[in-house]
Amino acid sequence: MIFESPMLLLLAPVLGVVVGVLTWIARQRRIRLAGLWSSELRHQAEASGRFGPVWLGIVAVLLGVALAGPRGGRTEITTESRALSLVMVMDVSRSMLAEDVAPSRLGRAVREARRLVHDLPGDRLGLIAFAGRSYILSPLTIDGGAITLQLDALSPDLASQGGTSLAAALVQGAQLLDASTEIADRVLVVFTDGEAHDSLDAIVRSAEYIRDEGIRLVLVAEGTAVPTQIPIRDSAGTLLEYQRTRSGDIVETWRRDRVLGQIADASDGTIIPANVPDQAGAVRDLTTAFKRNPTTETRTADLTPLAWIPLLMAALVLLGQTVTRRTASLVALAALLLRPMGASAQLVTDAERAVRDSTLEKASQAYLALARRGFAKDTSFYNAGTAAIMAGQLEAASVPLTQAAMSVDPDLRFRALYNLGTAALKMSRIDTARAEALREMVIQHLKEALLLHPGSAEAKWNFELALRAEPPPSDGGGGGGGGQSAPPPPSGREDQPEADPQPVPDGLTRSQAEQILNSIERQERAVRTNQQKRRRGRGAAGGKDW
Known part of the structure; x- marks a missing residue:
């Protein structure tokens, strides 16, 4: 028999001694507290769990042996292929x-x-x-x-x-x-x-x-x-x-x-x-x-994993301890497991209350705390970033929205990308020193959003604004309204209503709408034309490229 981690095997007895000592200290404290109530209760505490530290020390040793990765023996493996x-x-x-x-x-x-x-x-x-x-x-x-x-x-x-x-x-x-x-x-x-x-x-x-x-x-x-x-x-x-x-x-x-x-x-x-x-x-x-x-192949595998043996022995010892002891420890364990759920529920309540009270900065922090706890992680990141945008914290919104944009849910990913583009478009009008770089970010985020929802008029409108680098004239319908409208409010759970998509400005003419719808297609055609020109220049051996 060999071990994958001999160092862990050497540490297994040390782990058993440490666990046994700590268990003995905890038992002595329990006996002392019981004696404060009455001598009868002290005698009961002394009689109960007398060998508990020994058994738990043995469990710790067995777990250390299992972690060391014991391997040994050989087995025959038969495979069949059809x-x-x-x-x-x-x-x-x-x-x-x-x-x-x-x-x-x-x-x-x-x-x-x-x-x-x-x-x-x-x-x-x-x-x-x-x-x-x-x-x-x-x-x-x-x-x-x-x-x-x-x-x-x-x-x-x-x-x-x-x-x-x-x-x-x-x-x-x-x-x-x-x-x-x-x-x-x-x-x-x-x-x-x-x-x-x-x-x-x-x-x-x-x-x-x-x-x-x-x-x-x-x-x-x-x-x-x-x-x-x-x-x-x-x-x-x-x-x-x-x-x-x-x-x-x-x-x-x-x-x-x-x-x-x-x-x-x-x-x-x-x-x-x-x-x-x-x-x-x-x-x-x-x-x-x-x-x-069917073709059958039989091969012999040496040094098969044996970690299941000490794990099984440890589980049996723990099972014996659980059956023979009072259930107070199980109740405490259940309380510890339920505590994170209660804390997450409290954070949800705090976030919802902050949204209702329009304290959006506090709501953003609450949703970030939810995301870090893993509670509806993608949605919580989206809500945190959206609340930050509504609170005017455009820079702070980019980090949680970027996390939400990695979601496998296409709808949530679209909304996160759209809000990222909207936030960058707003910042480009405030921070003129970085306006060009921010507009490139707008184009990138909104292009990815349009790949998910090509029919989104709001995303197309803001995309066109970024391409033009300036808002359309006021008599052309809506000015810069498409880029300045607020993002949808956050939604913590499925039962919370979410805002409808942003409306397209009323003054949009048919020609401008067609220009917005065809902007991406024009770029794609230009890229394809350049590819065709490069192919003609590259060719194949002998001049044949078909």
């Missing part, structure tokens, strides 16, 4: 944006891959995306939700290098499956149109490597054999132009059946034709035909 190890390889080159199938080659591939994830519960799935280079987006995992999130984010912008390097993607998929130590059949599913810019010999060698490793290859063909152009669209789906070569010619792409056929022949793989309406179902049917017999 799952496949399946890696999906997604072609995200620009040729996959061709719309010869609805909605596009990439759109259909993602849709079928999502269905495949849904149809293979319990299997270990991995994900690779490739264009000019290949990228492992997820190692083998049974978390289908994580794979689905990665699939939803696939686009040609994910790749740092344009073009299509199919050989490298096949090798990386095989290596990812080889790295798995699980006992299961291995399957590589490739969604591609077959258009590749590396040599056919290199692709065939990669396919032969897959065959030699005993990996089953499934090729899911996308697109049609008819040449088609590659559209380039902005974030709103508007057609900007068609993909062109460096010389300015429009690129035409089509499904390369010859390439797909040679890959399948070299790897002894299977092709799912593009005209199959349910490609995910076809892949699922193929995997059910693969060998799935």
Whole structure:
């Protein structure tokens, strides 16, 4: 037998002696206090719990031994595997944006891959995306939700290098499956149109490597054999132009059946034709035909944890002490457990009273105390920051609101981000030295808020004010009112009413409203245009970036 922390083992007897002495001192004090009442009560106290210090000292020693981490012996562990190890390889080159199938080659591939994830519960799935280079987006995992999130984010912008390097993607998929130590059949599913810019010999060698490793290859063909152009669209789906070569010619792409056929022949793989309406179902049917017999593996594990033995012995000793002693100690323990609840309830009452009395600074402090105690932590931080804003303490409001903005509740997070932006907008008009930095904070907070609630007119209004750097003219409706209106009042519990959202100024014209609604979209289009310009300048080896 060994111990993970030998020092704790040496300290276990010391801990037992200390606990035993303290228990003996407490018993002597109890006997002395009992003697102050009567000699009979003193005799009863002396007769009760005579061996209590000894037993509690033994419990302390046992707990010290358990904390030292005893390990010893050996055990046999048997594992059984029934799952496949399946890696999906997604072609995200620009040729996959061709719309010869609805909605596009990439759109259909993602849709079928999502269905495949849904149809293979319990299997270990991995994900690779490739264009000019290949990228492992997820190692083998049974978390289908994580794979689905990665699939939803696939686009040609994910790749740092344009073009299509199919050989490298096949090798990386095989290596990812080889790295798995699980006992299961291995399957590589490739969604591609077959258009590749590396040599056919290199692709065939990669396919032969897959065959030699005993990996089953499934090729899911996308697109049609008819040449088609590659559209380039902005974030709103508007057609900007068609993909062109460096010389300015429009690129035409089509499904390369010859390439797909040679890959399948070299790897002894299977092709799912593009005209199959349910490609995910076809892949699922193929995997059910693969060998799935249960595989059992038995291994011997040395030095298994034994901390449960001293813990069990300590629990039995404590149980014996509890059963044979009076229940006064249990009553005291219950009182101690209930005390924090009572204190938290008192703090809630104090915070509510401060809000009703409009002593907002006191309310902010009370809600901060609640948050530090862990009572409705996110809501208490939000209420503390909002009360501080209403009390005019804009700087002090930022810390609790920042904590509330980390909440997993999207509504609470939106309100915290909105109030952070509102507070920063107010401070930018007071502190002119930091006005520019504060306006950047406003834009950041409100942009995050609008991602959570894109339809919030109040957040859009304040966002537009920050972009303009000055309030709109008075005859344009509302002046700076959007940024100066008060944030919603704090809400300590669910039964407390919360204020309605701030009203949009009455004088807002239709043109100004459209400008507010489209401000974020204009920035997004500018970013996307810059990305497209950089891609054209970067290109791929040989000048091909599709």
